[in-house]
Amino acid sequence: MSTLALQHYLAVGGIMFVIGLIGFITRRNLIVMFLCTELMFQAVAINLIAFSRFVGNLAGQTFVIFLLVIAAAEASLALGLVVLLFRQKNTLDADAWRELKG
C-alpha cells in the first residue's frame, strides 16, 4: 500500500459527497446547508482530478479550475442571498421560508 490508487481518491470523493448529502438533508441551518452543497461540489471536483490523473488527460484538471472559479462566484452570491434572507426573518432556519412553496 505504498502508492495511492484511483480507488482511494474515489473513496474520498464518495465519502465527501455522501457527508454533504446527508448534511443537506438533515440540517435546517441555511449556512450549513450551503456548506454541505459546497462539500458535494468539491467531492465531484476531486473525482474529476483523480480520473484526469489516472487516464493522463489534462482536460479534467482544466475543467476543475473553471469549476473552482464558478464555485467561488456562486458562493459569494449564495452567501449574499443568505444574508438577505437572514435580514428578512432574523433567523437562519430554512423552514421559516416554507410559504415560498408553490
Added chain:
Amino acid sequence: MDALFAVKYSYLIPLLPLAGAAIAGLFGARILRGRSHWPIWLGVGASAVLCLSLLVHMISLWRTGQSQLWATKDFYTWIEAGQFKATAGFFFDPLSAVMLAVVTGVGFLIIVFSAGYMKGEAGYYRFFAYMGLFIFTMTTLVMANNFLLLYLGWEGVGLCSYLLIGYYYQRPAAREAAKKAFLVNRIGDFGFGLGVMLIWKVFHTVSYFGGDGGGVLEMALNPTAQQAAAMRYIPFLLMLGAFGKSAQFPLYVWLPDAMEGPTPVSALIHAATMVTAGVYMIARCSALFVGNQAAMLTVAAVGAFTALLGATIALRQFDLKRVLAYSTISQLGYMFTAVGVLAPVAGMFHLVTHAFFKALLFLCCGVVMHAMAGELDMRKMSGVKRVLPWTNLFILVGCLALSGFPFVSGFFSKDEIIAAALRQSPILGGILLLTAFLTAYYTFRLYFRVFQGPLVIPQPPPAQEHAGHDPAHQHRKHSHESLILMLPLALLAEGAILAGFLNWPKSGLGDFLAASPSIAVATAGAPAAEPGSEPLFTPIMGMSALISLAGIALAYWLHLADRARSDRLAAALGPLTRVLDAKYWVDEIYQMFVVEPLRQLGEVFFLIDQLVLDGLVALVGLVPQLGGFAMKLSTQRGYLQGYAAVMLLGMAVILLMIFVT
C-alpha cells in the same frame, strides 16, 4: 373546327370575365369605386364577342356541310391520381355554342343594365366582381369537356348565386334566402356528385367525348353489362342535381326566396342562365338518359308537374318578382318536359327565347321597382305606363312572349314543346296546355294591374325614400328611364320578339343543334313528327294561340275591365284561393318534415357532444389535475429537505434503472 379563332383562344372566354372580376374585386373598394363596372363590361363584352364569333363561325361551317361539327380541346391535366385523370379542357359543338352565346350575350346586356340600376349602392364593386365570377363559372360549366369540370362550374354558379342572393346581407331575409338556396342546392349537388363518381367507376373516364377508348357519352351508347347496370341509376343521380339547380319539384323552394337578391341577379342567374344549367346538362348527357325509359319519364313528369305547380302558385302572388320567379319555375318545367320527351331541341329553343323574355321581364320589374321606391306589391300600384312609357312597351313585349302570343318568340318555342309532349303522351301535353293558359293569365294579370288602369303610385314614407341609393338619385326622380337602362331592354325586347324566328318557319336552330353529337343521340330515339316536311302552321299551334288569347282575355276581364270582379271570384273560390295563397304549404311541409326533424336531430347530436364527448375530454384532463393536487398536498410542503430527499430518491431510481437493466 380546331382552326377557329374562338376555339383556339377559347380559354379567354371564361378567363376574361374572371380577370375583370379580380380587378373589380381587388381594386373596386378603394380605387375604382363607381367605375367598378368597367372591368366587367370589358371582360364579359370581349368574351361575348368571342362566343358570338364562335357561334357565327360554327353556323357557317355547318352551312358548308362540314360533317363533324364538334371539337374537344384539352389545355392541361388538371388532376391525375392513379388511374383517375381529369383535364381542364373545353368542348365545342352547336349546343355549347348556342348556350355560350345566350350566357355571355344576355349576360352582357344585363351587366350593362346593372351599371345603371345599381348606381350608388353600397358594395357596388362587390356586385360586379360577383357578376364577373358568375360568368366565369357559368361559361366553364357550359364549355367543360368532362364531368368533373362541369361539376366545378356547377358548384361555382351555386356559390355565385349564394353570394348574389345575399348581396344585401344586412337584411335577414336576404341572408336566409341565400342560405336556403345554398342548402337546397346541396341536396341536388350531392346526387350529382354521386352520379359523377358512379360514371367514373364504370366508365373509367370523365370525358364526354374523345380520349382513349372514347368518352363517357360515346361508350354509353354501347355499354358493357356493368355499365348498363350502372346506367339504370346514373340518370337519376344526375337528374337530382338538375332538379336542384333548375328549381324543379321538389327542390324548387329556393328560387322564389332568391328574389331577395338585386333584380339584375334575378334576371341573369335566376331566370336566364344558371337555372337553365340543369336543362343543358340533361341535353348534354342525352346518351346516358335515352336508354332509360324510367328516367326520361321521370324528367318529363316532374317537368310537367312543376310547370303546372309553378303556374298555379303564380296566380295568387302579388309581389312582381315572385310572380316572375314562379313563372320561371314553370317555364323550366316546360324545358324539362321537352328533354324528357326526347325533344331537347325544343327545350333548348325555349331556353333561348326564355332567356330573352324572362331577363327582359325581370329588368322591367327592376325599373318599376326603382320608380316605385322599392315597392313590388302589385296591389299598391297601377297605371304605371304613364310614368314609364318605354318600360311599358318593353314589358308588354316580354309579357306577350311569355304568354305565348302568336308570332312572338315564346309562342313558337312553347308550341314545339307542347307538340312534342302530345306526341309522347296526351296527359303531358294536356298539362302543358293548361299551364299555357294559366301562364297567359298570370302574365297579363301582372301587366294589366301594374301598367294599365288608373294611375296609382305608392307613396313611400319620406325617411325610406330610395333607401340604399345615393342622394343624387332623388334629384333625378323623373328620369327613371335613363339610356343605360333602356338600351339593354330594347335589345332584349328585340330578341324576345325575333328569337322565335330562329326555328320558324324553317327549323334552323333545330337542324343546327341536331349537328351536336349530344342532341343527335336524343333526336334519333324520338318518335318522329309527321313524315315529310313539317307544315308551317300545325293545328296545335292554332290551339295554343287560342289558349293564350283566352288567358289574356280572362286577365283583361278580371284585372282591367273590373278589378273588383277578381276579388269576388277569389272569395267565391275560397278554399282554392287559400291553398294557392299558401303555395300548397310546401314551405310549411318542408319546415315540418325536413327542417324540424333535422334541427331536432342536430340538437340531439349537440347534447351528445356536450355530455358524452366533452365529458370524456374533461375526464382526461381531470386525471392529471387531481394527481397534481394530491402531489401538492403530499410532497410540496415547503421543506427544502423534503425536496432534496425526493431528488435523491429520483436519482436513486434512475441509477437503479441504469445499473439493473
